[in-house]
Amino acid sequence: MSSSLTTKTLAPTTCSLTHSPYSVLFGHQPKIGLLTTALSSSIFDVIKTEEELQDQLGLPAVNLNAIDQGEINDDIEEEELINDNDHIIDDQGNSHLDSDVGDNFLVPVPNVDRGPTDGRNILAVIMEIKHDKYKLGIQNGVLLGYCSYHQISIASGLPTLFVNNIIIDEQKSLREIVRIQNVASGQGVFKCDCKGGLKT
Template sequence: METARKFSDKLKDILDKKVEVKEDESQTRNKTDISSQDVLAIEAEENPVDNIRNRQHLIRDKRKMVVTNLEIQADRMKSVSLANHPIGKIGETVRIPIPDVDRARSDLRNILGVILVVEDNNYSIGTKLGKLQQMYSRNQFTICKQSMVAIDDVPESVEVSLRECAKKSSCVGDQGYNRCFCNQKCRTKKCKCRNNGKLCNSKCQQNQKMQMS
C-alpha cells in the first residue's frame, strides 16, 4: 500500500510540474500573440463583418512582422559572412579555385590573381594571363597574405575566362589529359603534345611503352 501511495505522490509531482511548464508556455505565447487574442476576444462580441476586417488587420500585422524578422535575420547572416570574409582591397593577391570540370587531374587547384576594381561588393580580378571576364563576389575567392601578382603584371585589354586561364597555365592541357600516340620519339611537330607546346605525360604512347618494358 505504501509503495502505491509513494507512486501516486510522485505522479502528482510530475503532473504538477508539467502543468507549470504548460502555463509558462501559454504565457510566452500570450506575449507574442497578443493581437490574435484581442481579435478573438472582439470576435466573440461583434458581428461577422467586423470579424473579417479584424482578421485582415491581423494578417497584415503578421506580414509586417515577418518582413522585419526576415530583415533582422538577413542582417545577422551578413554580419557573420563579413566576419568570415573580410573585405578585399585593390592590389591584394587572391586565390580563385578552378572548378573540377575545368582542370586536368595534374593541374593546379587554384589561380592566383589580383583585385583590380571593387564595385558594390563585387570584385574584378586580373591574372598574369589577362583580366577575368566575370565579377567575383567575396565568397568565391580567398585573399593571400603575401602579394604575388601586381596590378602591373595584368595585361591590359586582354579578357580571359577562368577556363581559358586554367588551360593556359596548365602543362598537360585542359579538361582531362591530352596525349599523343607517337611510336617514335616525340621530336617533330607530328607529335600532338609537342605541336600544342605541351610536355608529354605518362599517358602518352611512348611513355607507356617505356613503362611496359
C-alpha cells in the same frame, strides 16, 4: 431478313444514401452536442454556464489573468535568437567590405577545365570593385567578367601578385587562363590502351 430491334429505355435510378460518410467509415453517427456525452440528462437541467459544465466534467479552472512564465521565457529566447541572427547576417555582409584593390584571392578552377596534375585554384588580384563584384587580374591577363565574393576565397599570407604586373589589354576566360598556366596539357592527357602500343 429483318430483325426487330427492341430498345429498352431505362428509367433513371435515384439512389438515396441512408448513411452518412462518417457512419459508413466509423460504423455510427457522429456524436455532436451535449446530448451525446456520457453525462446524465439530469445534469443538463442544472447547468446554465460553461464554467458549471467544466465543474461537472471535473476540468481544472483556467485563470485567464495568470501570466505563464514559460511563454515569457520563450519570447525572450526567441528575441535573443533573432538578435543573434541579425548579428551573424551583419558579420557576413561586412566580410566582403574588407577587400580592396590589390588584395590577392584564389579562384577555384572547375574540374572540367583542369587536368589531373593541374592546381585546383588560380591566384588572382583585385583590379576593380564595382557593385560588390570584383574584376580580377591574373598573371596572363584579366579574367573576363566580374566575380562575386562567394565565387572566390581570400589568399592567405602576403600578396605575391600585384596590379602593376597584370597585362590589362587582354581579357580571357577562366578556361583559357587555365590552359596557359597548367603544367600538362589540361584535360588533353593522351593515354593509349591498345596492346601493341602507340605507333606514330
